[in-house]
Amino acid sequence: MSVDQVNSSDKQTVLHINASITPDSVTTRVATAMVNHLTHHYHRHLLNGGVEKPVKNPEDVLNIEELDVWSSKLPKFDRETMQRVWRARNDSPDEADVAAFKPIQELAAQLVRADFLIVTCPVWNFSIPYVLKQYIDCIMQPGLTFRNADAEGPSRPFFKGRPVIIISSSGGKTPPPNEDFVYPFISKIFAMCGFDDPHHVAIEGLANHDKQVCFDNAVREANAIADQVVRNHKLRLDANNED
Secondary structure: OOHHHHOOOOOOEEEEEEOOOOOOOHHHHHHHHHHHHHHHHHHHHHHOOOOOOOOOOHHHOOEEEEEEOOOOOOOOOOHHHHHHHHHHHOOOOOHHHHHHHHHHHHHHHHHHOOOEEEEEEEOEOOEOOHHHHHHHHHHOOEOOOEEOOEOOEOOEOOOOOOEEEEEEEOOOOOOOHHHOOOHHHHHHHHHOOOOOEEEEEEEOOOOOOOHHHHHHHHHHHHHHHHHHHHHHHHHHHHHHHHO
16 A cells, blocks of 8 residues: 555545544534634645635535544454454455454545544543544554555554644543553554654543633644644645655
């Protein structure tokens, strides 16, 4: 798989991997606001040369995809599935093996065609919800979301420099760095796939503070990150055009 194959569409894609508990959670609402802001600035700076023009629908500018890991029927990645996937990847003709592998291939393809990645999740026991880990275990496979080790070197991404924006929430304070297993883990995992420009919006104190205030503060922080992401993306595109 080449980078050209991974990113063949002219319209850039934003993939939101949503592990928030409820559809109206603060993290989901912040992500939605940030996507709208990112779309507006992408439209202005990359499509209209800095000219301000209204955007009626974000989907008119960017492909917006959301994967709700709670609502989606993720593959049950248990011992049997792992064995079937291994056999399918080694050209097994068994229909059950192929069927077990297909949804994992589709999830992996969705990830690698994304240009911007947003991950929203609560902090559970200093870590991430199990369903997000299930998704990660399904897709993180060499040859699907990163290159196999070969004569050129060890396993490595298909591409580099794509942003991942992690929006986490906690009822109390965000754990100190030595106890935070959310941002380091998520950023490390997706860096393996080429999303190695990480950003973090940590929404804390939801159990003790006004949720609207928490939301407003998080949106301001997320929008500032969206501005930075668009600027960095434009610089990368300009550099590629000069090559």
